[in-house]
Amino acid sequence: xxxxxxxxxxxxxxxxxxxxxxxxxxxxxxxxxxxxxxxxxxxxxxxxxxxxxxxxxxxxxxxxxxxxxxxxxxxxxxxxxxxxxxxxxxxxxxxxxxxxxxxxxxxxxxxxxxxxxxxxxxxxxxxxxxxxxxxxxxxxxxxxxxxxxxxxxxxxxxxxxxxxxxxxxxxxxxxxxxxxxxxxxxxxxxxxxxxxxxxxxxxxxxxxxxxxxxxxxxxxxxxxxxxxxxxxxxxxxxxxxxxxxxxxxxxxxxxxxxxxxxxxxxxxxxxxxxxxxxxxxxxx
Amino acid sequence: xxxxxxxxxxxxxxxxxxxxxxxxxxxxxxxxxxxxxxxxxxxxxxxxxxxxxxxxxxxxxxxxxxxxxxxxxxxxxxxxxxxxxxxxxxxxxxxxxxxxxxxxxxxxxxxxxxxxxxxxxxxxxxxxxxxxxxxxxxxxxxxxxxxxxxxxxxxxxx
Numbered sequence: 482x483x484x485x486x487x488x489x490x491x492x493x494x495x496x497x498x499x500x501x502x503x504x505x506x507x508x509x510x511x512x513x514x515x516x517x518x519x520x521x522x523x524x525x526x527x528x529x530x531x532x533x534x535x536x537x538x539x540x541x542x543x544x545x546x547x548x549x550x551x552x553x554x555x556x557x558x559x560x561x562x563x564x565x566x567x568x569x570x571x572x573x574x575x576x577x578x579x580x581x582x583x584x585x586x587x588x589x590x591x592x593x594x595x596x597x598x599x600x601x602x603x604x605x606x607x608x609x610x611x612x613x614x615x616x617x618x619x620x621x622x623x624x625x626x627x628x629x630x631x632x633x634x635x636x637x638x639x640x641x642x643x644x645x646x647x648x649x650x651x652x653x654x655x656x657x658x659x660x661x662x663x664x665x666x667x668x669x670x671x672x673x674x675x676x677x678x679x680x681x682x683x684x685x686x687x688x689x690x691x692x693x694x695x696x697x698x699x700x701x702x703x704x705x706x707x708x709x710x711x712x713x714x715x716x717x718x719x720x721x722x723x724x725x726x727x728x729x730x731x732x733x734x735x736x737x738x739x740x741x742x743x744x745x746x747x748x749x750x751x752x753x754x755x756x757x758x759x760x761x762x763x764x765x
Numbered sequence: 766x767x768x769x770x771x772x773x774x775x776x777x778x779x780x781x782x783x784x785x786x787x788x789x790x791x792x793x794x795x796x797x798x799x800x801x802x803x804x805x806x807x808x809x810x811x812x813x814x815x816x817x818x819x820x821x822x823x824x825x826x827x828x829x830x831x832x833x834x835x836x837x838x839x840x841x842x843x844x845x846x847x848x849x850x851x852x853x854x855x856x857x858x859x860x861x862x863x864x865x866x867x868x869x870x871x872x873x874x875x876x877x878x879x880x881x882x883x884x885x886x887x888x889x890x891x892x893x894x895x896x897x898x899x900x901x902x903x904x905x906x907x908x909x910x911x912x913x914x915x916x917x918x919x920x921x922x923x
Contacts, residue, residue: 674886676877676901683875688844694821694828695840728894733887 505540505690510759513553516648522755527655531686537756538699541690542764546711550763558640558709558761561716565641568634574625583622588645595639595646595758599747601659608662608747611639612718612738630738631724636707636716643707643760650757651704653750666748669741675732681749684726701726702753703746705762712765719746786907789865789882798869799858804880804907809915817909817916824879824905824913834920845876850922861914864905879905 510518520537528535539547549555569580569587584590595611602609605617612635616627628635655663673680684693685701692698707716717725720737723745727734735741786805794800803809818826819838827835829844855863863870865880880903888897905913 672886675889676885676897676904678877678885679875684844687875691844692840692842693844694825694842698844724894727887728889728892730889731892732885732889732894733896734889734894 505536508540508544508547510537510539510547510551512551512647518648518757518759519650520756520759522650525751525754528752532700532752535702535753535756536689536700537759537762538702538705538764539759539762541697541699546763546765550759556709556761556763557711557714558707558716558763559644561637561707561709561761562641562644565634565637568638569641574619574623576622576624578623580618583618587641591642591645593646593649595643595760596649596652598653599659599743599750600654601657603658606658608659608743610738610743610746611642612720613743615639630736631718631721633715636718636721639718640707640716640761643758646758647760648757650755651750651753653747653754655747655751659747662744663747663751665741666744666746669745670748673730674727675730677730677732679730681726681745700752701749702756703750704753704756705759705764707761709761709763710765711763716761719749789880789903792865792880794862794866794869795858797859797862798866798871799856799862800865801858803911804861804865805911807908807911809908809911809913811912811915811919813909814912814914814916817905817913823909826913829876832920848917848920850920852918852921853923855917857914857918860917861910864910864913877904879903880907880910 505521510520512518518537518539520539522535524532524535539550549557553559566587569584572579572582580587598614599608599610601607602614609617612630615635615638616630619625620627628638670681673683681701684698689698689700703719706719706722708722709715710717718737720739720742723742724734724737787802792800792804793802815835817824818832819835821828826832826848827838827841829842831841831843831847831849833847833849835841851860859870863876866878867874867876868878882901882903885901888901889895890897
């Protein structure tokens with residue numbers, strides 16, 4: 482343990498001391514001294530002419546916040562994965578099943594899952610988020626009640642599933658049957674909303690690296706979700722964060738789990754194709 | 766309607782201090798986005814303008830702009846250009862126009878329009894995330910815009 486913590490600190494120590502305020506820093510993230518995270522990568526082809534490099538929001542945070550994510554004992558998001566593991570193994574619903582009844586060991590069955598979601602669901606004929614799949618399992622598979630969309634229990638289970646893919650590059654499919662949803666998500670990304678008349682792109686494409694007051698704007702990547710936000714002291718889902726962003730444009734938001742946010746999640750996830758799954762990450 | 770528009774035009778043309786505030790929909794922009802007439806019909810209060818610029822619930826201009834003269838307020842952003850010496854670069858009418866609706870000066874700018882109440886997508890009820898109820902108020906009142914214009918007009922390097 483001591484050794485791992487020291488490795489993490491050593492990894493952070495390589496950062497150049499004199500950084501321009503506006504830039505992403507040059508730190509490297511190695512979790513537990515063993516999982517090497519890809520936090521900067523060439524932008525995926527569909528962003529050609531828009532972005533050259535994609536950068537995890539981890540780079541926009543202070544060293545103090547960054548180091549919390551480098552060791553699972555310091556990452557407050559990890560406690561929720563333990564709670565979710567209890568849910569994973571708990572029999573729930575009329576069919577007398579747990580998640581484990583069908584999926585066995587979460588560490589094996591869920592490896593790689595987070596990296597490819599949202600993804601097209603052939604039988605439902607629509608793009609599915611992990612949340613939609615989890616709720617389908619609960620209701621159809623187990624005969625249990627669905628969990629609240631973007632609620633605490635859901636966020637914890639998403640964290641548990643994400644952890645199994647940490648370090649693996651995000652790789653959501655945007656072609657084939659998912660393409661129409663992806664196009665819609667792209668349209669939503671560039672639509673300026675609210676009385677402040679801002680789109681996702683206004684801050685996270687045109688101005689990442691700049692500051693709004695004390696907030697260091699990131700590219701708005703989703704590879705770190707669910708995120709443990711220090712300001713809320715709990716996990717935040719992608720849709721929860723989308724809602725907060727849209728609200729901050731003085732707009733009427735979409736709801737977590739809405740078709741709009743599902744489409745937007747696919748599109749934004751695709752902008753991060755190539756960055757490592759980090760969830761649960763730590764941000765401020 | 767015709768009559769009130771006419772009255773407005775006449776009072777603006779006369780530069781009358783007796784005119785009430787110009788409604789956001791009635792603001793007249795020049796071809797380059799300037800607004801010649803005072804929105805409130807009253808002079809601006811520069812000290813109050815400085816306060817508006819640093820107050821999160823009103824202008825919060827320093828969220829995006831650095832202003833050395835306001836350095837006692839923490840955390841100036843850099844999404845927009847520094848406003849140091851802004852009065853050397855822009856006239857009062859141009860500053861008023863940029864504040865009222867910056868898109869008339871800079872097409873596609875991310876800067877919000879502080880004196881505009883329609884034409885938005887999914888306008889909300891302030892920062893609640895809920896739909897707006899009834900007509901929107903502008904982000905700043907006519908007099909608040911004038912106060913900020915008055916303060917900005919003091920920012921001269923030359």
